[in-house]
Amino acid sequence: MTQTNDKLVIAGREFDSRLMVGTGKYADFQQMVRAIEVSGAQIITVAVRRVNISDRSKESLLDHIDLKKYTLLPNTAGCYTAEDAIRTCRLAREAGLSDFVKLEVLGDEKTLYPNNEELLKAAKVLLAEGFTVLPYTSDDPIICKKLEDMGCAAVMPLGAPIGSGLGIRNPYNIQIILESVKVPVIVDAGVGTASDAAIAMELGCHGVLMNTAIAGAKDPVAMAEAMNCAVRAGRLAYLAGRIPRKLYASASSPLAGLIG
Amino acid sequence: MNITTNGEAVSIDPLNVQEYLLSLGIDPRRVAVELNLEILPKAQYETTDLKEGDTLEIVQFVGGGSLPASLPKAG
Secondary structure: OOOOOOOEEEOOEEEOOOEEEEOOOOOOHHHHHHHHHHHOOOEEEEEEEEOOOOOOOOOOHHHOOOOOOOEEEEEOOOOOOHHHHHHHHHHHHHHHOOOEEEEOOEOOOOOOOEOHHHHHHHHHHHHHOOOEEEEEEOOOHHHHHHHHHHOOOOEEEOOOOOOOOOOOOOHHHHHHHHHHOOOOEEEEOOOOOHHHHHHHHHOOOOEEEEOHHHHOOOOHHHHHHHHHHHHHHHHHHHHHOOOOOOOOOOOOOOOOOOOO | OEEEEOOEEEEOOOOEHHHHHHHOOOOHHHOEEEEOOEEEOHHHOOOOEOOOOOEEEEEEEEEOOOOOOOOOOOO
């Protein structure tokens, strides 16, 4: 139960940190690099976009990220069809030479909720092509079980809509998912502040993925540190085993030897 | 010769993909290329000559978490 041998294992790869962070929405690369460093994260998500061919003056993300230190997890953010997501994953593999992908197929722009029908379609094709698929999904135990049965390396249910900061809206569903699947369960999206991350970990989740909660904070670097602490604290509390909830008090000082 | 790169019509001298990327100031190791909707493996950049009417998509990794953003569209 010590921290030292408690690793997150995804598709046979071990990670010390259970916090995964995104690289979007930062004020500049310096702030992003500092926040990622302080977060302790080892897996960082990146998006795949067209190179601007008319203006090559802008710096590239990879100029700022030490690829020996971090595992890149390309995502398919912004994809609304299985076809687009599959295409993005193939390009990501060619650009990064890794099979790890965060598969995300969105349903609509207002909720950014997953389109699970398209998600399952895309996962099937990508798994057949040898990708290690980490799917972003709704907090639905049945879909999560289906994704595991297909061969996904983890399942990533949302805590609340992307960027909403509403926290873990349905801890009971997350608990059912944890009981239903054997692959790591990583809460992806919805975290607003440190306690949300701690709650996910206390439930027994294997990791938490976030972007906006850190990058959108007034002080992203300080929030990155808070999230680092919260994920570790939540994990330790889960491993330590919390006391049962009881309606009435239970004295913590001995009753014997009271004066009077 | 005319080709389409990332949705823009461009006129170029005959080149292979590797030469074209370098002419744009792009580090070929940092990008992925789709030629006429098929992924072009990096090992084939130097042996693939661009032809009239080719459509190229050149993509790279950018900052992102779970964000909505515009996609490279097919074609």
